[in-house]
Amino acid sequence: MTMTTTRISGTINGREVTTEVDNATLLLDLLRDLGLTGAKPSCEMEVCGACAVQLDGLPVSACTTLAIELDGRTVETVEGLAQSADALHPVQRAFLQKSAFQCGFCTPGMIMSAKALLEANPSPSRDDVVHWLEGSICRCTGYESIVEAVLEAAEEMRNG
């Protein structure tokens, strides 16, 4: 069966991408086919956040977003944050410092969601962090260290 396609141009992690995608392709599949496997399929129904990426700055579920949405827009994934291990993004550093992950499966989604929060609200309260991360599920850490890490990253980013 031939699939109907659309030509799209957008930015992924700062790089211009022009490509022809099947209309029915999900953003998560497009990203993973490009080798960007940080965002993970898990629930595949917008519930868990393992697939979270930033679309024009806001977190979305790549599992339930069409790839065509990239057209004219900007997607950021965890792979775009650091060029090397000693140039981590403040959110990544804080996750390390606070041991905010164990198996790491949820971590790319958590980090992109947290980064989106701190870009929208540089001075979140603890409640703001908890509220923003509702719908980002971690089966390992118990969340406390994740919230701590986001608050720590907020402080670091404010102090520049």
Next chain:
Amino acid sequence: MQILSDFQLHRPASLDEAVQLRSELGDGAALYAGGTELLLALKMGVLEYEHLIDVKRIPGLNAIEVQGAALRIGATATHRDIETSPLVAEHVPALSKLARHVANVRVRAAGTLAGNLAFGEPHADPAALLVALGATVELLSSGGRRSLPVEQFAVGAYETELGEDELIEAVVVPLPTAQTRATYLKFQVLERPTVGVAAVARDGDAPTVVVGAVDEKPVRIEASDGVEDYVNAARDAVDPVDDLSGSAEYKRHLTGVIVRRALEALAA
């Protein structure tokens, strides 16, 4: 991964074009905005369309503005647009708060209020408050415009008055007076509300109470005689079914509890 079936994508650049597509494609096409409900249904294969009409790129369709004595929320305004709109916060703070607690942050970033109403998922937040506030939807087709109260627009589970040649242009909320008190309170353990109760008291009148998420559409509670009266009337008025959120009996009980709390919050 789940696989969607193929579809043709239409991206009208104006409302006129969108309306034109609607009349040409009829029920072979779905309107597509946030996709937060539609894509789930397409992925599960419970819905299938040959055409998707993406209305997101129509300029200005996401505007939120005060027009005359009403707040007009354009069809592609997302839950997050509403949550963060200073106009909504100023004029209908209960709606800001509701928007802040719809689903999760990713759904709020993509999903739209109009889409939520058009999809007609019973386990949703906005309809109950919109009904209690007397909100209407503005519907557009090649035949013209019409306006329907949200209360009439919602017909049942996944069923609305939206014609197959129509689209929602805006959700219109009459501006509450300064003395109006409004609240929306919900109980939720899963992804969607088990019970949601809207209570609106205009200028010292008896409150309008509407229960959402329990029945297939919002239920207006007819009572006038104090909190107990509303609680009992609400428990009688709803017609819950057993599902993942709990048994019918549990939901009936919960309805009474949340109605009581909503009215107490209104009085506080």
